[in-house]
Amino acid sequence: MFLQTLITGLSIGGIYALMAVGYSLVFSVLNFSNFAHGAVIMLGAYVGLALATKLSLGFGLVLAGSIAGAGIIAVLNERLAYSSLRRRKAPSLYLMISAMGCAVFLENLVYATIGSRFYAFPEFFGRQIVTLGESSVSLLDVGAFVFALAAILGLHLFISRTRTGIAIRAGVSDMTMCSLMGVDLDRLISIVFLLAGGFAGVAGVFLGIKYLVYPTMGWVTNKAYIAAVIGGLGSLPGALAGGLILGVVETFVSVYISSVMRDVFSFTLLIAFLVLRPNGLLGRDSEEKV
Amino acid sequence: MTTPTPLLSVRGLTRDFGGIRAVDSFSFDVPEGSITGIIGPNGAGKTTVFNLITGVYRPTAGDILFKGEPIGGHRPDRIVRAGIARTFQNIRLFNRRSCLENVLTPLLQREKSNFFAALAGTPSARRTERSLREKAFDLLTSLGLDAFAPLQANTLPYGLQRKLEIARALATNPSLLLLDEPAAGMNPEETRSLARLIAEVREKFNVTILLIEHHMDLVMNICSPVIVINFGALLAEGTPDEVRANPDVVAAYLGKGRKGK
Numbered sequence: 001m002f003l004q005t006l007i008t009g010l011s012i013g014g015i016y017a018l019m020a021v022g023y024s025l026v027f028s029v030l031n032f033s034n035f036a037h038g039a040v041i042m043l044g045a046y047v048g049l050a051l052a053t054k055l056s057l058g059f060g061l062v063l064a065g066s067i068a069g070a071g072i073i074a075v076l077n078e079r080l081a082y083s084s085l086r087r088r089k090a091p092s093l094y095l096m097i098s099a100m101g102c103a104v105f106l107e108n109l110v111y112a113t114i115g116s117r118f119y120a121f122p123e124f125f126g127r128q129i130v131t132l133g134e135s136s137v138s139l140l141d142v143g144a145f146v147f148a149l150a151a152i153l154g155l156h157l158f159i160s161r162t163r164t165g166i167a168i169r170a171g172v173s174d175m176t177m178c179s180l181m182g183v184d185l186d187r188l189i190s191i192v193f194l195l196a197g198g199f200a201g202v203a204g205v206f207l208g209i210k211y212l213v214y215p216t217m218g219w220v221t222n223k224a225y226i227a228a229v230i231g232g233l234g235s236l237p238g239a240l241a242g243g244l245i246l247g248v249v250e251t252f253v254s255v256y257i258s259s260v261m262r263d264v265f266s267f268t269l270l271i272a273f274l275v276l277r278p279n280g281l282l283g284r285d286s287e288e289k290v
Numbered sequence: 291m292t293t294p295t296p297l298l299s300v301r302g303l304t305r306d307f308g309g310i311r312a313v314d315s316f317s318f319d320v321p322e323g324s325i326t327g328i329i330g331p332n333g334a335g336k337t338t339v340f341n342l343i344t345g346v347y348r349p350t351a352g353d354i355l356f357k358g359e360p361i362g363g364h365r366p367d368r369i370v371r372a373g374i375a376r377t378f379q380n381i382r383l384f385n386r387r388s389c390l391e392n393v394l395t396p397l398l399q400r401e402k403s404n405f406f407a408a409l410a411g412t413p414s415a416r417r418t419e420r421s422l423r424e425k426a427f428d429l430l431t432s433l434g435l436d437a438f439a440p441l442q443a444n445t446l447p448y449g450l451q452r453k454l455e456i457a458r459a460l461a462t463n464p465s466l467l468l469l470d471e472p473a474a475g476m477n478p479e480e481t482r483s484l485a486r487l488i489a490e491v492r493e494k495f496n497v498t499i500l501l502i503e504h505h506m507d508l509v510m511n512i513c514s515p516v517i518v519i520n521f522g523a524l525l526a527e528g529t530p531d532e533v534r535a536n537p538d539v540v541a542a543y544l545g546k547g548r549k550g551k
Contacts (some may be wrong), residue, residue: 161409162408162409163405163408166398166399173385173387174382176346176366177384179345179370180344180346180376181367181395181396181462182371182396182400183367184368
């Protein structure tokens with residue numbers, strides 16, 4: 001029972017981490033809270049759903065299509081709603097308000113066109129079970145966890161090794177300076193949104209398979225904000241650690257205490273971290289980001 | 291006698307911020323190979339001129355010609371790639387990174403690298419990185435910073451951080467280097483050694499230098515021509531001696547005498 005709870009927790013935590021990584025990436029480069037991230041996750045899930053039901057594609061292609069779709073949506077979102085604010089060097093509060101507007105707009109767009117129905121993905125993994133010692137866990141849970149880890153490791157390599165990754169790190173530290181090192185900021189920011197959107201697509205597909213696809217499913221991103229705060233806003237290893245910790249803690253609370261208490265507990269954790277340790281577990285000193 | 295085309299030529303440059311005209315039809319030339327100085331009272335618009343040349347701000351009006359090509363209003367990264375690098379009055383290093391990594395950043399952005407090779411850390415990618423690290427180290431050495439290569443940039447004393455900023459600017463391989471108050475906060479001894487360094491950098495890296503400075507002795511010793519800006523507009527230009535003798539310049543700096551001549 002313990003191991004099973006742990007694996008379920010890690011699997012949910014892996015999905016939280018995928019969401020938190022994309023959210024954190026945008027936050028650390030542009031220094032604003034991209035509330036439209038949840039809507040991109042939701043749209044990614046719909047793209048995956050369409051590929052799975054209308055075209056009957058297999059899991060791998062569904063995932064790839066959803067990554068590409070959500071990535072492009074995120075880039076368009078930036079180009080249409082944020083880029084002109086950014087170029088005019090508007091305060092980040094304006095970007096945040098624009099992001100909230102985008103979230104509500106995209107959700108209602110889905111209501112108006114696709115409708116409010118709840119959809120289920122086809123059963124990709126059936127009810128396949130992996131047996132580990134005494135307990136058995138679903139293949140989906142193990143897969144979600146492993147895939148989340150692999151994707152985040154890939155992102156880490158990208159950020160630390162490639163030319164573009166290093167430019168992203170320079171941009172995190174000082175955008176103007178980064179452009180004066182010869183980096184095209186518009187292109188760089190599009191890449192950041194493409195990455196964040198790609199991660200949102202993965203999260204959307206896993207969420208959709210695990211639960212259901214519906215217009216407000218993106219609100220689960222609230223959990224990604226909590227995960228990002230626990231790990232330290234703007235830190236990638238922090239987003240991973242925060243996501244996993246939150247997923248595991250939540251699952252243990254629902255199993256051993258009560259599932260009604262789950263969200264009460266999560267948001268209490270958020271407030272406790274903001275009060276006691278605002279930089280999170282692995283975050284930088286908040287004074288560095290001015 | 292024909293005068294060669296200047297490396298940088300600014301014509302009628304104007305920039306408004308709301309109702310304030312920070313730079314007002316400002317024109318000047320930077321001859322190739324020179325150390326040109328811009329002086330002017332605080333708030334005269336000197337740094338704004340740098341921000342306009344490097345594309346951080348867009349000009350409201352006017353032209354900026356670099357090697358005869360218009361660059362006014364281009365993106366900062368295009369201007370850097372065209373060959374203009376700068377330092378800042380308030381030092382802006384990548385504080386949490388080592389000195390070596392600070393210089394490495396622009397070197398890496400110039401390099402055409404194979405994305406997947408870099409991701410996988412293949413031997414050829416590692417070789418490229420090693421050679422860039424050597425290049426970065428050489429740049430640090432030529433500015434006397436080799437001993438500080440592994441140290442985090444913001445742990446360096448102020449004067450050395452300024453030198454590191456110059457090293458990082460040089461790593462973009464500029465033909466024109468803009469220095470914004472390089473001697474700010476330095477004592478007379480440090481200022482003299484900075485003057486020597488600037489002259490050395492010009493020789494060694496074959497760059498033209500345009501600098502803003504308040505230390506008059508530095509400007510008068512190494513700069514020619516000297517350009518004086520006041521209220522965003524050109525007040526005077528010429529050799530240090532000409533500028534020093536110009537009554538308008540004296541008035542702008544010291545105020546008009548009561549006696550009046």
